[in-house]
């Protein structure tokens with residue numbers, strides 16, 4: 513009876529999804545997932561049975577890491593992998609990925625930070641990869657500590673293996689009651705939100721380039737050490753490889769080496785009146801810090817929106833050091849152009865504002881290189897504009 517109900521729910525979901533696509537309302541994943549769960553509330557439990565599931569969560573790089581891990585797992589096991597390609601990472605999106613046919617034994621799912629406890633309980637994954645915790649979508653997730661506490665109180669059993677970047681004290685705290693943890697260290701680096709210990713609130717000692725606390729947080733040795741200074745995407749690639757190995761994939765060292773060198777960043781070339789602008793997606797302080805390091809052109813466009821998915825609270829703009837832009841030509845645009853312009857001017861960086869991205873580019877010298885950084889929906893709008901759609905409204909977090 514259970515499987516009949518699931519089959520009917522799947523059929524209805526597929527029909528609803530097809531209708532949604534025909535009406536031009538998007539890819540239909542969310543519609544499928546919602547229909548499936550409305551008709552069979554137990555669908556996720558049923559679909560997770562007899563499957564080997566990995567969940568990927570954390571603030572930065574979930575979608576990229578999920579795609580990379582799926583590929584590495586498929587290559588290293590010679591089997592198919594069910595996965596969420598487009599990053600729909602809440603309940604309906606996860607239902608769409610795990611319900612999609614063919615239903616492979618291996619499943620790699622991106623999971624929103626706040627949904628992770630529920631998905632952990634319902635899907636019973638074998639491995640959970642935790643990338644990092646940093647400030648993001650403050651109106652929804654609150655401070656980093658809130659998510660860390662939620663995870664810490666959830667992960668109290670030994671029924672799953674975690675792969676974490678142990679240089680992040682919030683992750684170390686999140687899994688401190690868990691049974692099996694593969695800790696990967698990249699030589700330590702300061703976490704801007706972890707002046708105090710997530711466990712006991714004492715001041716963390718960062719004097720040796722790594723954290724130590726009187727309560728013992730930080731004293732557990734890393735299982736895997738990578739001594740190179742890697743970018744965020746490259747660090748995530750190392751975590752993905754460790755997770756794939758835990759799932760039984762064979763990943764030769766030279767393949768791992770190659771993956772960290774080629775670790776993808778979200779950069780797209782946009783053309784404005786024949787001028788090419790290399791544009792980097794950055795969604796929160798952590799990814800902006802990486803994007804600023806990678807933005808070396810003499811002329812820079814910064815585009816910031818504050819729709820739900822970007823985080824309506826723009827106070828995070830104040831968590832970033834923009835001094836690298838001093839002396840360069842910077843134009844601010846997007847719906848929150850004044851927020852970002854004011855922030856930079858307070859730091860002594862001279863800026864101008866422009867009505868939109870195209871106007872920003874036109875105000876610059878076309879004979880000199882231009883690079884841009886765009887927040888989530890600002891980046892989506894650019895992609896939509898190149899496809900002839902006026903404005904992207906959908907999306908994910």
Ligand SMILES: [Zn+2]
Pocket residue numbers: 709710711712713714725726727728729
């Ligand atoms: Zn402590």
